[in-house]
Amino acid sequence: MKLSKDGWAGLAVAAASLFLFWLTLGLKDNPLVPIGPGYYPRIVLGVTAAFALALLLWDALHPKPSPPRERLNYVLVLEMFAVFGLYVGALPYVGFRISTFFYIAATNALLDRPERGKGWLRVLAVALITTIVVYYAFERYLTVLLPRGRWTNF
Amino acid sequence: MKKWLLTAALAAASFTAHAAYPERPVRLIVPWAAGGDTDNIFRPFAQVWQKHLGQTVVIANVGGASGTRGAKEAKDAPADGYTLYAVHDYIHSTYWAGVADVQYADFEPICLISSTPSVLTASPKTPWKTLKELLDDAKKRPGQITVGATLASTSHFFPALIEKATGAKFKYVSYEGLAPRMNAILGGHVDLTDSNLTQKGKVEAGQLKFLAIATEKRHPEMPSVPTLKELGVNVVYDVNRGIMVPKGTPAEVIGKLGSSCAAAAKEPEFAQAMKLQGTDVRYMDRNAYASWLKQNDDLNRNLAKDLGLLKR
Amino acid sequence: MFELLGAGLADMMQVKYLVPLFVGTLVGVVGGALPGITITMTVIVVLPFTFGLEPLQGLACMIGVYVGGETGGLITSCLLGIPGKPSAVATTFDGFPMARKGEPGRALWIGIWASIFGGLLGAIVLVAATGPLAQLALQFGPWEYFALFVLALSMVAGLVESSLLKGLLSGALGCVVTILGNDPVMGQPRLTLGIGWLEGGIPFLPVLIGVFAFAQIMSDVERFSRTPEAVNTAVNLVVSHAKVLAEILARPFLLLWSTFIGLVIGVLPAIGGSAANMLAYDQAKKFSKRPEKFGTGIPEGIIASEASNNANVAGSLVTIMAFGIPGDAVTAVMLGALTIHGIQSGPLFISQNAPLAYGMFAAYILAHPLVLILLFLGVRWVLRIVTVPKSILFPVVLVLCVVGAYALGNAMATVYVLLASGVFGYLMVKFGFPLAPFILGVILGDQIEINLVRSLMTDSDLWLFVTRPISALLLAMAVGSIVLSVWQHRRMQKRAATEGAADF
Numbered sequence A: 001m002k003l004s005k006d007g008w009a010g011l012a013v014a015a016a017s018l019f020l021f022w023l024t025l026g027l028k029d030n031p032l033v034p035i036g037p038g039y040y041p042r043i044v045l046g047v048t049a050a051f052a053l054a055l056l057l058w059d060a061l062h063p064k065p066s067p068p069r070e071r072l073n074y075v076l077v078l079e080m081f082a083v084f085g086l087y088v089g090a091l092p093y094v095g096f097r098i099s100t101f102f103y104i105a106a107t108n109a110l111l112d113r114p115e116r117g118k119g120w121l122r123v124l125a126v127a128l129i130t131t132i133v134v135y136y137a138f139e140r141y142l143t144v145l146l147p148r149g150r151w152t153n154f
Numbered sequence B: 001m002k003k004w005l006l007t008a009a010l011a012a013a014s015f016t017a018h019a020a021y022p023e024r025p026v027r028l029i030v031p032w033a034a035g036g037d038t039d040n041i042f043r044p045f046a047q048v049w050q051k052h053l054g055q056t057v058v059i060a061n062v063g064g065a066s067g068t069r070g071a072k073e074a075k076d077a078p079a080d081g082y083t084l085y086a087v088h089d090y091i092h093s094t095y096w097a098g099v100a101d102v103q104y105a106d107f108e109p110i111c112l113i114s115s116t117p118s119v120l121t122a123s124p125k126t127p128w129k130t131l132k133e134l135l136d137d138a139k140k141r142p143g144q145i146t147v148g149a150t151l152a153s154t155s156h157f158f159p160a161l162i163e164k165a166t167g168a169k170f171k172y173v174s175y176e177g178l179a180p181r182m183n184a185i186l187g188g189h190v191d192l193t194d195s196n197l198t199q200k201g202k203v204e205a206g207q208l209k210f211l212a213i214a215t216e217k218r219h220p221e222m223p224s225v226p227t228l229k230e231l232g233v234n235v236v237y238d239v240n241r242g243i244m245v246p247k248g249t250p251a252e253v254i255g256k257l258g259s260s261c262a263a264a265a266k267e268p269e270f271a272q273a274m275k276l277q278g279t280d281v282r283y284m285d286r287n288a289y290a291s292w293l294k295q296n297d298d299l300n301r302n303l304a305k306d307l308g309l310l311k312r
Numbered sequence C: 001m002f003e004l005l006g007a008g009l010a011d012m013m014q015v016k017y018l019v020p021l022f023v024g025t026l027v028g029v030v031g032g033a034l035p036g037i038t039i040t041m042t043v044i045v046v047l048p049f050t051f052g053l054e055p056l057q058g059l060a061c062m063i064g065v066y067v068g069g070e071t072g073g074l075i076t077s078c079l080l081g082i083p084g085k086p087s088a089v090a091t092t093f094d095g096f097p098m099a100r101k102g103e104p105g106r107a108l109w110i111g112i113w114a115s116i117f118g119g120l121l122g123a124i125v126l127v128a129a130t131g132p133l134a135q136l137a138l139q140f141g142p143w144e145y146f147a148l149f150v151l152a153l154s155m156v157a158g159l160v161e162s163s164l165l166k167g168l169l170s171g172a173l174g175c176v177v178t179i180l181g182n183d184p185v186m187g188q189p190r191l192t193l194g195i196g197w198l199e200g201g202i203p204f205l206p207v208l209i210g211v212f213a214f215a216q217i218m219s220d221v222e223r224f225s226r227t228p229e230a231v232n233t234a235v236n237l238v239v240s241h242a243k244v245l246a247e248i249l250a251r252p253f254l255l256l257w258s259t260f261i262g263l264v265i266g267v268l269p270a271i272g273g274s275a276a277n278m279l280a281y282d283q284a285k286k287f288s289k290r291p292e293k294f295g296t297g298i299p300e301g302i303i304a305s306e307a308s309n310n311a312n313v314a315g316s317l318v319t320i321m322a323f324g325i326p327g328d329a330v331t332a333v334m335l336g337a338l339t340i341h342g343i344q345s346g347p348l349f350i351s352q353n354a355p356l357a358y359g360m361f362a363a364y365i366l367a368h369p370l371v372l373i374l375l376f377l378g379v380r381w382v383l384r385i386v387t388v389p390k391s392i393l394f395p396v397v398l399v400l401c402v403v404g405a406y407a408l409g410n411a412m413a414t415v416y417v418l419l420a421s422g423v424f425g426y427l428m429v430k431f432g433f434p435l436a437p438f439i440l441g442v443i444l445g446d447q448i449e450i451n452l453v454r455s456l457m458t459d460s461d462l463w464l465f466v467t468r469p470i471s472a473l474l475l476a477m478a479v480g481s482i483v484l485s486v487w488q489h490r491r492m493q494k495r496a497a498t499e500g501a502a503d504f
Helices: A005-024 A039-061 A074-094 A096-111 A117-141 B002-017 B037-053 B065-076 B090-096 B131-140 B154-166 B178-186 B197-204 B251-265 B268-276 B286-306 C002-012 C015-033 C039-051 C055-079 C086-100 C104-138 C142-159 C164-179 C204-222 C241-249 C252-267 C273-287 C299-323 C329-340 C354-385 C390-409 C412-430 C435-458 C469-499
Strands: B026-030 B057-061 B083-088 B107-117 B119-122 B145-149 B170-174 B192-195 B209-213 B238-246 B280-284
Touching: A005 A039, A005 C164, A039 C164, A039 C435, A074 A096, A074 C204, A074 C390, A074 C412, A096 A117, A096 C390, A117 C039, A117 C390, B026 B037, B026 B065, B037 B057, B037 B083, B037 B107, B037 B238, B037 B251, B037 B268, B065 B083, B065 B090, B065 B238, B083 B090, B083 B107, B090 B154, B090 B286, B107 B251, B107 B286, B119 B154, B119 B197, B131 B145, B131 B209, B145 B154, B145 B178, B154 B170, B154 B192, B154 B286, B170 C435, B178 B192, B178 B197, B197 B209, B238 B251, B251 B280, B268 B280, B280 B286, C002 C015, C002 C354, C015 C039, C015 C055, C015 C354, C039 C055, C039 C204, C039 C329, C039 C390, C055 C086, C055 C104, C055 C299, C055 C329, C055 C354, C086 C104, C086 C273, C086 C299, C104 C241, C104 C252, C104 C299, C104 C354, C142 C164, C142 C435, C142 C469, C164 C435, C164 C469, C204 C329, C204 C390, C204 C412, C204 C435, C241 C252, C241 C299, C252 C273, C252 C299, C273 C299, C299 C329, C299 C354, C329 C435, C390 C412, C412 C435
Parallel strands: B026 B057, B026 B083, B145 B170, B145 B192
Antiparallel strands: B083 B238, B107 B238, B107 B280, B119 B192, B119 B209
8 A cells, every 4th residue: 555645745735634533532612602612623623634534544555655755946946935934933023124135136046046146136126116115105105004123123 | 310211312313203293194903803782883983073173083803802902902002193903891800700811901991882782682492481481491491592792792691690590591602793693693503693683673673572672761762671670680771982002192182082082982973973873972081981991890890709700 | 896997997097006017017928838837836036025925916017927928938839848836737728830831910819818718718717707606605604614625635645646546645755745744723743743833733824835946947957958948039029919809709619618618717726827727728729620630730729728817816816805715826825925914815805805805906907907918018129038047937936935944933943844845845846746625735634624523613513514405515526526537537547558658
């Protein structure tokens, strides 16, 4: 029995939903509501687990030829996610303006690696202009308040 | 000595930081979905208030979970005067009924601005024309007449008070906020609900029935609706709305908010907007509001106890 | 009704509404034309800008994006052979061959005019049907809503092309998202997994933004190459409009049938334009006297695809305005915008917010001539914008996603949700799980729960779900749609076995 991606996904989802199901058993009922807060989650998680197990079984019983592998640039995807994660993490501490500037600069540089000084100039210009435009458009013009840094108060 | 210096430094820092309060827009957390009655009261108030405050007041609707989600968020916000909290009497009832851990004492009061009398409202699909018919019917079938309510909030307490005063027994169905309750009652999916004079238009169009209003005297906006009191049910109930800030907000910020709130509450423009919402302007300054809150909290605790909802 | 519509149109003609509508349409055309940027993404990018506007301004802008995007998508489909968005895939089948045969102008303008006709025919239904449907929706109690939501989920799960099981699992996973955090009735914390920002529950909009934006951008990043696609902007687009119009109007049955299909798919919750254009194309082929010519560059194929995807917009608007249920991801974002502006969507929407509702109708209708004007003036210009480097486009789009997510709850919690769902959405794509049922599950999950609780609180009798006629009908349809798609998958698998495996 050899599993493909489907089977592993089914296995993971089934395990996760059964774990959550187990957690719902500890929920206390509320006297004002005839069914407790765990009633519906148990239905949902039960159904999810059932589907996931069915997917696992299906995959185990119907072996499929593995599709030809495409050469994809997963390193770049990981880098993109990492930079975005850093951005989101830094946002509440250093504030919208500073973190957005660095995020745009970093992503732009990642996707279009600057070769010489001119390239870096482009990266900085793109980051600076977009940050300023976005900030003023929202905070000043549209009164959509953007996060300020806890450390920088900026 | 060290402690002393630290406090002084902190004070200086906070002074410089707030020297020009408010230097950017402030946000007012409304803990209910937009379009509900609370939202409809605070939006026009924010319009008037920002003129006196000198900065934009941005409404942030943080709804859900009987209004406690917004309360939690307001409580956890930095106490710098840039996050304000629009509150009503539910803060007491949800605390005592055990729905929320946030209570009024977690905040500093700024001002009370309005009071909205509750009206017992019936679906057009019900047979009753008067409160008496409803009560007679309720005696015949206890626990079968359905009431749409935000559980453990004011719309739950008000019908519960009527239950207690008359010996009727209702069945409660969770409909959070006035707007979904209106959908349900117009479609006849619940029989009764707590509403207010904002729904006047629907009553005049024959889509809804006002059975009784919970004021001392008949309301000038709709004098044809009898009071619960004159029908022999001793219940007076209204929903009071005000502004609070997280505890620890600097005194000068509270002062600025208080004075601008006072000026805004006296504007005729605000009074006019409240009339449209079936609401009376009821202004109280910081101190009066604080002692009123304390009284109201005791009252709600007793209510919750009497109604069998007390969980603390 | 027509008075109200007249008032709405007069309102919309004011500068303060016309400007956002125009800007929205422009952004929509460009976003629709950009390969790799769907209308959903465009509307997500526009969303934070609408927070600062009046409700009707914001909605006009979003409707502009929607209509503009449906039309704009055909530019790249016809001229480059790359669908600008999923709902223009079928347009490439005949549009691109026709353009390559030396008639790019004809291909383009047949598509544009068919879009306009489809859209405006859809408008008639939008204006006429929304009110009565809202009346019907008012009769829906919690049982009926529960059944309706279950039906919507099962239908979308069944429409999935690869595996029905994965579609269903996707939908179920969407519901799982809504049970995390706290219960919607009493706000009692549950399944928070010890994560602080989960305690407020997970709102659907940041999930939707994260899943769609990242699934798409990262799938592009995988294949990223630094050299932008070369675009020939010097094509000759001159064409006789009278001839093109005659070509379309000579096929009234095709036009009406495609419009009808678009509308019906639009009204059905959360299915959307990508299904509409394929289905309409398929139907046009079936009804045609010369089915073998399809795919070689004949006008029928373009008309069917483009009329249906614009009519689909009208259908989606009907559903969201009458029931408060999004017809697709774009209207789901609109639903979020409505809530932020303090407007409760649902059966009372039209009667309580008549000026707003008719303003939306008017915006929808006026967006069509605006699109036409825009394309008259600047097709070539749009073609040039398509070459904006993605190294700039992607970070800007993602920053706007962050702004949108943050502004939703004015808190970092929604931004963390955005990040988490971005990772999750990308994983789903990699494992071949369809996104649409997942998103619908996230949108409807807590509605299903609330209506289940409400119905049990009103009456503890569970049989009511099957003894109330409308509820019983809807649930039977849900079962029926699953059975139907099992049967269809069987048939497709037999066919696929001979044709070779398809991708996800």
